[in-house]
Amino acid sequence: MSSVMGERVKLTIFGESHGPSIGVVMDGLPAGVELDLAAIEKEMKRRAPGSSKLATPRKEPDSFTIESGFFNGKTTGMALCARIVNTNAHSRDYSKMKEIMRPGHGDYPGYVKFHGCNDYRGGGSFSGRLTAPLVFAGAVAKQLLAKKGVTVGAHVAALAGIRDDRFNPLGETAETLRSMGEETLPVLNPDVRETMAQAVTAAQKEKDSVGGLIECMAIGLPVGLGEPYFDSVESRLSHALFSVPAVKGIAFGDGFGLAEMRGSESNDPMQYRDDRVVCTTNHNGGVTGGITNGMPLVFTLVIKPTPSIGKTQHTVNVVTREDTTLEVTGRHDPCILPRAIPVVEAVTAWTLLDLFYMAERG
């Protein structure tokens, strides 16, 4: 498993879902940054399992201990390491999964790649649980970005085909973006919230799961983050966001909709406003030439339906080498999307901070 990523702010994540603990080492932070630990805890609670009717019943407090890099309320400049203890693993749920592979999960490729040595309990390192350390890192990044006037927020753009309104591509207020963190199902149109929740419960009753779309926005970004080609903002964000389990697609700005437009529609007209260049539309999602152009960054992610479902599915037993069927039992998210929202915000915040430091430090 490749567990290190980042250019100037390097993250190492470690642990397995049913091992003793999981955590993150965050390298490259400046010394002397005051951290609001209560704000970090709040972000962790947004993602924590067992926190709503729509989530897996596995109950984890996801409280963290900072093992290094923090002293007298400030970062020391050394690696910031946070550890989260696993307190509520039911490994018995996975006894079958040693041999029988769950369709849609990492079990089979993991078994082959790691020669059967992978910790299959709870999906091991493939588990969505490893996103808790990412949320810790993102919460730290959010605090550093706030000092630069940058705010990141995300909402459920669609769930089981039920659509929310879209963010105003010309920008939402920081308050609106931050308010997304107050709800289990953050939506712009409150009328769709209950229908979405019912769709999750209905799928769950049928031993099934649902997926959807997350729309994420960052405001306050300067012109000039990112590079043309390999270190484009789109490349770096996509690399980081595809690391989140269950993410299967990303589109910036109008994304696939651009395919049906003419240049005269997809180009964002520019004008001077108070000596500042602004675009009057934002079809490109705030990035052109791989570089932030001063407009809000906007992108949409596809989150697939949870793979572990109770319905009977065709699969294989890799020990007996026979075809078989599987009905997954245990504790699973009927829909990953609500808990993935703080993760997407976190990964975006960390990647943007990394891009800032790449631009500032060269």
Ligand SMILES: Cc1cc2nc3c(=O)[nH]c(=O)nc-3n(C[C@H](O)[C@H](O)[C@H](O)COP(=O)(O)O)c2cc1C
């Ligand atoms: C926050 C979060 C929670 C998740 N919860 C579950 C779950 O309860 N059950 C499950 O089978 N997959 C869950 N997943 C998704 C799997 O971890 C993921 O589908 C699997 O590792 C295969 O990776 P892939 O979907 O990226 O191909 C979750 C993912 C995230 C980000």
Ligand SMILES: C=C(O[C@@H]1CC(C(=O)O)=C[C@@H](OP(=O)(O)O)[C@H]1O)C(=O)O
């Ligand atoms: C524990 C978390 O979610 C888990 C993510 C997950 C998976 O396969 O990704 C499967 C389930 O694991 P378990 O069977 O151990 O309960 C979820 O509960 C978490 O996100 O913290």
